Amino acid sequence: MAAGLALGSAAGAMGPGAVAAPRQNGMGALSLPVSQSFDLNDPGGIVIQNRAPWCETIMQSAGYDHLNEHWYVAQVMYNPDDGVPFSTRQREGDIAITKLSANGSVKLGRMYLRGFGHAAQIGIETTVAGSPPYIWIEYDSVANADNVGFGTKLCRIKYAGPATGQPPRSFHWDNAADRTAMNFRDRTPNPAQLPGAGSTISAPRPFVDMHNRRVMVRFGRNGTTQTAVWGLDAAVANPLGTPLHHVASLPKPTPAYTSQGFSFYGSFMYMYEGSKYASGGPTDPTDLGNTHITKVDLNTGAWERKHIRAMPSLTIREPEGMSIRLVPDATGVGGYRPQLCFGFGSGPSNDHRVNIAYKDIMI
Numbered sequence: 263m264a265a266g267l268a269l270g271s272a273a274g275a276m277g278p279g280a281v282a283a284p285r286q287n288g289m290g291a292l293s294l295p296v297s298q299s300f301d302l303n304d305p306g307g308i309v310i311q312n313r314a315p316w317c318e319t320i321m322q323s324a325g326y327d328h329l330n331e332h333w334y335v336a337q338v339m340y341n342p343d344d345g346v347p348f349s350t351r352q353r354e355g356d357i358a359i360t361k362l363s364a365n366g367s368v369k370l371g372r373m374y375l376r377g378f379g380h381a382a383q384i385g386i387e388t389t390v391a392g393s394p395p396y397i398w399i400e401y402d403s404v405a406n407a408d409n410v411g412f413g414t415k416l417c418r419i420k421y422a423g424p425a426t427g428q429p430p431r432s433f434h435w436d437n438a439a440d441r442t443a444m445n446f447r448d449r450t451p452n453p454a455q456l457p458g459a460g461s462t463i464s465a466p467r468p469f470v471d472m473h474n475r476r477v478m479v480r481f482g483r484n485g486t487t488q489t490a491v492w493g494l495d496a497a498v499a500n501p502l503g504t505p506l507h508h509v510a511s512l513p514k515p516t517p518a519y520t521s522q523g524f525s526f527y528g529s530f531m532y533m534y535e536g537s538k539y540a541s542g543g544p545t546d547p548t549d550l551g552n553t554h555i556t557k558v559d560l561n562t563g564a565w566e567r568k569h570i571r572a573m574p575s576l577t578i579r580e581p582e583g584m585s586i587r588l589v590p591d592a593t594g595v596g597g598y599r600p601q602l603c604f605g606f607g608s609g610p611s612n613d614h615r616v617n618i619a620y621k622d623i624m625i
Contacts, residue, residue, distance in 0.1 A: 297528025302568035313366030320607035323583030325386030336381030355403025355411025373423025379413025385470035398468035525584035538580035
């Protein structure tokens with residue numbers, strides 16, 4: 263489902279598969295340290311296929327805790343046995359976070375977040391081995407014209423879901439005891455401390471780059487889609503102030519597709535777009551889907567877009583959420599190697615499944 267914010271327009275955008283020339287894009291004075299980027303032509307591989315989350319609704323996003331080797335999958339909360347209709351859960355912005363094993367085969371726990379939003383994109387901030395991560399996520403949900411709730415603010419919370427076999431627990435962002443249990447901290451960017459004009463922002467969505475210890479927030483402002491980057495340690499310690507880096511208008515390649523999340527690694531952002539198969543997908547060889555990843559150099563503004571055909575045999579195959587998975591590698595920075603991961607929801611409406619593919623060749 264849509265991430266609740268259309269990508270902003272940009273001058274110089276070209277068609278699918280093309281690379282845009284560098285352009286001025288309103289960035290702050292400080293450039294990010296130049297890094298390698300993921301090769302979008304890499305065929306990649308599969309991390310998770312056909313695994314069940316806690317609820318039967320389609321996944322919206324996922325993030326990985328590399329120190330404990332756990333996935334956290336976000337979706338609209340819906341349990342038919344509790345008597346609350348799906349339409350109510352969706353309108354109210356109730357989210358379920360499923361904790362999964364590294365290959366997705368074991369459901370380890372769940373956390374219900376009431377009134378938070380749609381979980382269109384989350385960020386996972388690992389702490390230490392044996393301890394739960396923090397989740398960066400939207401909150402203060404407001405329903406749109408389609409009666410779908412999306413968060414209007416941004417927070418950082420500790421994962422506090424009961425383990426499988428224990429009674430479930432719901433956490434409300436506006437309940438004092440729940441906020442304490444989650445170690446809740448508002449981290450909505452302050453428009454007054456962002457470069458450029460605009461006294462308000464909309465739809466702030468987070469991503470955490472653990473390898474480089476930075477946090478990115480994408481948001482709407484002045485009719486464009488913008489993004490800003492902060493150092494993670496400073497963002498944990500205090501509310502988000504003046505960013506290290508700011509892009510005043512992200513590219514909007516054409517044709518436009520539904521925004522399904524984004525990720526951030528080093529000096530590059532990756533935007534995920536598309537929708538489910540239009541005519542049955544694997545049963546119709548002419549339906550190749552419209553899933554795309556756009557890679558953006560945050561320092562120069564250059565971008566590249568690639569049609570993605572990973573996991574083509576999935577039914578439905580709706581693109582949902584991006585993440586970076588760090589996997590052990592003695593030759594990598596800090597003993598880890600990054601993978602660009604992207605999700606697909608599959609299966610019938612009463613039994614949606616989690617699927618995650620990856621690319622890991624760096625250029």
